[in-house]
Amino acid sequence: MRETIVLYPSPLRGHIVSMFELGQLIRKRHPRFSIIIILSSASSAAPIADSSSITVLHLPSSAADAPAAAEPDQTPFDLARRDASNLRLALAAIAAAADLRALIIDGFSDAAFPVAAALGIPTYYYFTSGAVALAVFLHLPTLHGRTSKSFKDLGDETVNIPGLPPIKASDMPGGMLDRGWRFYDYFLDACRNMISSSGIIVNTCDSLETQIISAIREGSSVPDGPTPPIFAVGPLVESKVDGNGDGGDERERRHECLSWLDSQPSRSVVFLCFGSQGRFSAMQLKEMASGLERSGLRFLWVVRPPPQEASAKSTSGSNDDDGSTSLEKFLPEGFLERTRERGMVLKSWAPQMQVLSHGSVGGFVTHCGWNSIIEAVHAGVPMVAWPLYAEQKVNRAFLVEKAALALPLSMSGEDGFVSADELAKQVTELMTGSGEGKVVRERVSAARDGVVEALSDGGSSQVSLAAVAELWKRG
Structure with missing residues (x-):
């Protein structure tokens, strides 16, 4: 029977695409393994490319799924729990027909861990973010045992996580704030299961997060027990991605913004893009526009309508990203006309990887999502960090304080408001400054070289992948 590895991502778009890239990498480097990707019943429209080398199975839905899926507070964790019984049947069928060596899941598909344990299948976690966030996850059970308070109630108190700079309690990942x-x-539960797993595969490389990975491997993150093997096999940059680092779609034809970039001087354009969920208030959008105008820089800016506008569109049954809403009403009067010679504003989407890889782009204002970070590093583009949600504030701490790959923004209030003057100052420093801006530009260039080396034949990421593959061969 063929040696088989099964991958089971959560139904989040970015997780599915990243897991698919991992599957392709395994097949390319270790073709002895057959790869099967099992998708949740909630992932029927998953944006993964056709591949004759990977088998894709969809878990069936049931009549009981409909009301559960309709609940407004359903999380990826809930969806994975709903699919647990069907996953067990699928894994049992695969194990009966093939030599099933391992199951690879991500944190949000954690409900698969006890299912695999009951079937005697070695389980590995694929951590789609970087080692900085992994250090937080692995240390959470320890932090949980040291206090009875929620992080949200600790406010500006410092949380100390081995290998990371000090982090404010309120900056911990959103899902961890309220116990x-x-x-x-x-x-x-997911953090505890990761610690008990056969190993953790991380979407990073040793050179990018050297000190953090060392701290984890040395056991600092899990002081009360053994740390599972850590395999840094990335960073895996999606071969087909959409404009926000979340996966490819039908808009892969050459975008108009690339033709516009062709006409701009080398490294002269600052790119602003904030992921598929990144939205700002109407007041903040106007402030951003004013900051870009004051900077005098060339810019390419991806704008999504404010949350209130998106909610209204959703309620009316229309798509707020379909181009039907004019951007002008969210921007200062006359802004588009005054900046049309040096700026371009796009509605909702841009081919992010292609933009970052373009020779005219010299800076990136980002929400600090991990996919966006590794795409920028891979392209050698320095960043300004503007975190919005999830683990992004933790990523900012790494980018700014640990790695010096990004400049920070001074943010105020609960919504993290950034003034026009602050944005203008920091993007100007990033693009032309001789102080911190120069340091960041040089550090990103060095990080890019380290990533290229890690991914090359004999590089650290290939060595890590070979190490985990050896474990699979032993069974």
């Missing part, structure tokens, strides 16, 4: 919410319990 009274079931989402927190899901995270805690």
Whole structure:
């Protein structure tokens, strides 16, 4: 029977695409393994490319799924729990027909861990973010045992996580802030299961997060027990991606913004893009526009309508990203006309990897999502960090304080408001400054070289992948 590895991502778009890239990498480097990707019943429209080398199976839905899926507070954890019985049947069928060596899951598909354990299948976690966030996850059970308070109630108190700079409690990942919410319990269970797993595959490389990976491997993150093997096999940059680092779609033809970039001087354009969920208030959008105008820089800016506008569109049944809403009403009067010679504003989407790889782009204002970070590093583009949600504030701490790959923004209030003057100052420093801006530009260039070396034949990422493959061969 063929030696087989099964991958089971959560139904989040970015996780599915990243897991598919991992599957392709395994097949390319270790073709002895057959790869099967099992998708949740909630992932029927998953944006993964056709591949004759990978088998894709969809878990069936049931009549009981409909009301559960309709609940407004359903999380990826809930969806994975709903699919657990069907996953067990699928894994049992695969194990009966093939030599099933391992199951690879991500944190949000954690409900698969006890299922695989009951079937005697070695389980590995694929951590789609970087080692900085992994250090937080692995240390959460320890932090949980040291206090009875929620992180949200600790406010500006410092949370010390081995290998990381000090982090404010309020900057911890959103799902971990309130220990009274079931989402927190899901995270805690996932963290504990990761620690008990056969190993953790991380979407990073040793040179990019050297000190953090060393701290994890040395056992600092899990002081009360053994740390599972850590395999840094990335960073895996998606071969087909959409404009926000979340996966490819039908818009892969050459975009108009690339033709515009062709006409701009080398490294002269600052690119602003904030992921598929990144939205700002109307007031903040106007402030951003004013900051870009004051900077005098060339810019390419991806704008999504404010949350209120998106909610209204959703309620009316229309798509707020379909181009039907004019951007002008969210921007200062006359802004588009005054900046049309040096700026381009796009509605909702841009081919991010292609933009970052273009020779005219010299800086990136980012929400600090991990996919966006590794795409920028891979392209050698320095960053300004503007975190919005999830683990992005933790990523910012790494980017700014640990790695010096990004400049920070001074943010105020609960919504993290950034003034026009602050944005203008930091993007100007990033693009032309001789102080911190120069340091960041040089550090990103060095990080890019390290990533290229790690991914090359004989590089650290290939060595890590070979090490985990050897474990699979032994069974």
